Amino acid sequence: MLSILAVDDSPSMRKMVSFTLTSAGYHVVEAVDGQDALEKAETHPVSLVLADQNMPRLDGIGLTRRLRAHPRYKGTPILILTTESSDQMKQAGRAAGATGWLVKPFDPVRLIEVIQKVIR
């Protein structure tokens, strides 16, 4: 079973994302923010990272940067969830090494579609 690391500081978002992914047959590891995600990524190898952008301690783009520096996560798909897909955000996401972005609010079906396009 493929594992996905779902990172969001909002418990309801996390539950919802987690539920959506689990329903689609993925194993989900949850993290409450970027810092937590780094620790989880170390102990639980995952095939994809789905991270909220705005979080305390370490945001999604910061998380992406650090994960890319990790040998195991050099090529792992990392998707950033944001509320606005401004060019500025996209530039920053791209520079950090994110694979793509997804705009909140997202629809569960779309989320699965996007993930299926990149997960291996």
Add this chain to the structure above:
Amino acid sequence: MADTHQESAGADFDLTQFYQIFFEEAAENLDQMEQMLLNLDLEAANDEELNGIFRCAHSIKGGAATFGFADVAELTHQMESLLDRLRRHELRLIAPMVDVLLESADASRSLLARHQAGGQGEAISTHDLVRSISELASGQAPAMAPQAVVPAPQPAFAPAPVAAPAVVPEVGADGMRALEIHIGPLEQLAQADAIKELFRDIPGLGQIEDLPGEVADMRRFAVRTASSNDDLLDLFAFHVAKDKVSILAAGACPAPAPAAPVAQSPALDAARPYGFFAGAPGVPVDEVAVAALAAAAAPAQRTAAARAAPEAKGASQASMESSTIRVAVNKVDQLINLVGELVITQAMLAQNSRGLDAGVHQQLLAGLADLDRNTRDLQESVMSIRMIPMSIVFNRFPRMLRDLAAKLGKKVDFITHGEATELDKSLVEKITDPLTHLVRNSLDHGIELPEDRLAVGKPEHGSLTLSASHQGGSIVIEVRDDGKGMSREKILKKARERGLDVSDTMPDSEVWQLIFAPGFSTADVVTDVSGRGVGMDVVKRNITSLGGSVEIDSAEGYGMRVSVRLPLTLAIMDGMSVGVGDEVYILPLSSVVESFQVNEGDVNTVTQGSQLVKVREEYMPVMSLERIFQVPRPGGAGSSGNNIMVVVEADGSRVAVLVDELLGQHQVVVKNLETNYRKVPNVSGATILGDGTVALILDTGALVRRARH
């Protein structure tokens, strides 16, 4: 709401199951936001605080949008925009911003409450709030006149432009606009039917009709609505992607074009719901690009490391969150109930084993001793689950005082001590209203107007202190102010007017207690805050019904202190067990004053068989439990063994309860009789004794009231 989605994904994405957790989370975020807003220093708001407030609004917005609460999402989006400009230092923080944000938090709360109740009732209008915020966010002073004709400017950080051509539709006289909405290209045209359902489900949204003329994989509708394009798009977003919706003014629109190029137009890229970065790691294209990008990402690490310091502050909060779990209160109550049963069983075992020979049953008795200790520990731990800090109550006051002080034109510093003091959840809920009343009273009647304070040499700002502390088995909550205090003469005068029995030589403590008499108010002016004469008696009654007491201390000109003493929990009570015939009754120990053996000569029978007993030159009514509960006597009615009086006090009066014997004092686990059986007069609850029999816990307040009639 997403039938078509369910089919295509083959899974049940019912979001309603996450509503509750979202509501709780949003409520927490709103509370936190309010707290932080109240603590903001206008002159020197630090980034950490502004970021924190921003994040609260941001979280609520994200959740509200995802769960389809468009009104909340819209309002919090505006708040977020304003906060975003503030934290970027593009705007200077001014008091009206804090006001409007607090108001918006209140509005969000009420909107959420409405959603939580299933959308029942009228939704409050957030139109003015949204406009005030966006005016502030754009750097303008808020419009004083609400009927300003100038259209509201867009907030500086408005959402990314949507895929709608810039055609300003004609607005009709009724405020309705006629629009044409094109949706597509869609793989399943039925998806667009959800849009029609929206118009049916949301009253006031407007009318929708199908437009003739099929275009491949497109649907077209004629719509009449008063909602803005943004609002419509936000609503539609839950059913179809924004980039598949075009909103056009009716008549002004071109012939329906095949929509494929629209979706790919680079100008509209911003509104796409997702995308991949060409050549980024993870995009399944070519491996070479991946390596190049990964290398490019390396220098960025320094930036991340440099930011680690400010991030550390949030660490404790985050770790707090992950180390707590949310449990439904009824689960905890069930646990407490079970432990109560266990305590009773343990007590029965202890009682039954008392006669056993310690030599023969050494191991059994050692085991029972362990059981005794472990049960006690378990009970204590379980009770502590229900304990919540007083800060839950205290936190609501800064906001209330701020609003109230502004209304009354007073200046006050609010100080709290002992917020961490813990109290049973059910008590916390019940103490909130009486405390609110006391705090209001202090501000309204105690603390003087700034000019009056200055005139008597006090600092302009009054101080109001709320403190909580544990004292023995009770919690003591104090409301203290440095206002004008109470006037002994005024209270005595008022008491005489009301026909109360008072004398000029009464000690202060008794004089202060007079204000708890029903309908008593010494306020010269009845304000809409307090002073209507309902209140202090209700406060006292509520606190007494919780097994607590109230004391007042006052010095005219210097202030006043009200101390509320409460038991730590309602689930366990110290009781005195008394025997009448074969029955056992429990009297709350807190209301027992004294007990004595009665001599026949001390009891006088007055009219209709009611009796009085003379205790130290004072007559008090006698309540015979035997008569009240009609306790059967094996030896017939004449063989009364009644010869002990227990004096109990409630509501400021005393009665002597006539019983056969005193059995002892112990802690009892209180069981609610109303939920398990039905309400019984003169009884407040029941408990199970060590031998397994049920004993009724007497309601001393009811006994006292009974004696009065």
